[in-house]
Amino acid sequence: MPESPVVIIGRSSSHFTRVATLFAAELGLPWTLEVVPRLLSHDPADFGGHPALKLPTLITQGAPVYGAENICRKLTALAGRAGDPTLVLPEHVHDDTARNAQELIWVAMSAQVSMRLLKPGEEPPTPYLLKTQAGLRGALAWLDARLDDTLAALPTPRQVSVLEVTLLCLVDHLRFLPTFPLDAYPRLLAFADAQGQRESAQRTVFHFDPRPPRDPR
Ligand SMILES: N[C@@H](CCC(=O)N[C@@H](CS)C(=O)NCC(=O)O)C(=O)O
Incomplete structure (x- = not known):
């Protein structure tokens, strides 16, 4: 388990973001949500550095993981459950x-x-x-x-x-x-x-x- 909460950049009103946060909750991983302030921003920094200006982005150990599916995959690894068939x-x-x-x-x-x-x-x-x-x-x-x-x-x-x-x-x-x-x-x-x-x-x-x-x- 990571020592500090993982950071998910997204919105509580976003269904792609909720896929990531719900998966974190299932895995018992603490997370903090950093809210994307302007959905129509052209600045990747507003999206955790996402070059295509999408949310969510997961930041772990200073590095970004883009997209809900990738984030679910990364979260299983962070929870020490990579390869768990359940x-x-x-x-x-x-x-x-x-x-x-x-x-x-x-x-x-x-x-x-x-x-x-x-x-x-x-x-x-x-x-x-x-x-x-x-x-x-x-x-x-x-x-x-x-x-x-x-x-x-x-x-x-x-x-x-x-x-x-x-x-x-x-x-x-x-x-x-x-x-x-x-x-x-x-x-x-x-x-x-x-x-x-x-x-x-x-x-x-x-x-x-x-x-x-x-x-x-
Ligand atoms: N393939 C991405 C899609 C993410 C996506 O489309 N997110 C929406 C928010 S729910 C978004 O970024 N919308 C802003 C936009 O499309 O400009 C994923 O799986 O996370």
């Missing part, structure tokens, strides 16, 4: 349905970011954004229809999987910052309700961090 990372999933599900979850998470970065005043949305929303709905429908098969294909026994954590964060974020009704995805909603009971989920509930008053995002 911590299911994407490389431990060998079933095509579950692999496709993981891909669609990442795509849907990015689509949700695009939808949320549209200012209300910028509507009507561009054709590309409309396509993004259609793709998000398509991904959710696919995931809802195949949820049981997907979960059944994950390795067991397991404490936690990146797939389940990302799916919880995706669905919960769509409820936290709604872009359209979710009634068409009852299995995903039930899954998020159940996963949301985990202590790690309760400790990382979405909320807005204090931020400069002139930044509406």
Whole structure:
């Protein structure tokens, strides 16, 4: 275990950030969140040095790790549990349905970011954004229809999987910052309700961090 808390640069309202903090909570790793002050900043320093201006970034031993999936992988190592088969990372999933599900979850998470970065005043949305929303709905429908098969294909026994954590964060974020009704995805909603009971989920509930008053995002 690291002697001091790991530093995660992100936001408590960000679903990619929550993947990292929830995984840290699952592993019992103390973390501190450094809040990205301006989401539309062009300064990598605002994102922990992330050259592509994205969050989250993990800083450990002075070095950055970019992206939620990489951070989960690094956290398992920091917790002294690299190779523990009960911590299911994407490389431990060998079933095509579950692999496709993981891909669609990442795509849907990015689509949700695009939808949320549209200012209300910028509507009507561009054709590309409309396509993004259609793709998000398509991904959710696919995931809802195949949820049981997907979960059944994950390795067991397991404490936690990146797939389940990302799916919880995706669905919960769509409820936290709604872009359209979710009634068409009852299995995903039930899954998020159940996963949301985990202590790690309760400790990382979405909320807005204090931020400069002139930044509406
Ligand atoms: N591949 C990255 C994606 C991260 C991402 O898109 N994060 C969002 C926040 S939830 C972001 O940085 N949005 C700001 C932007 O896209 O400009 C990961 O897995 O962490």
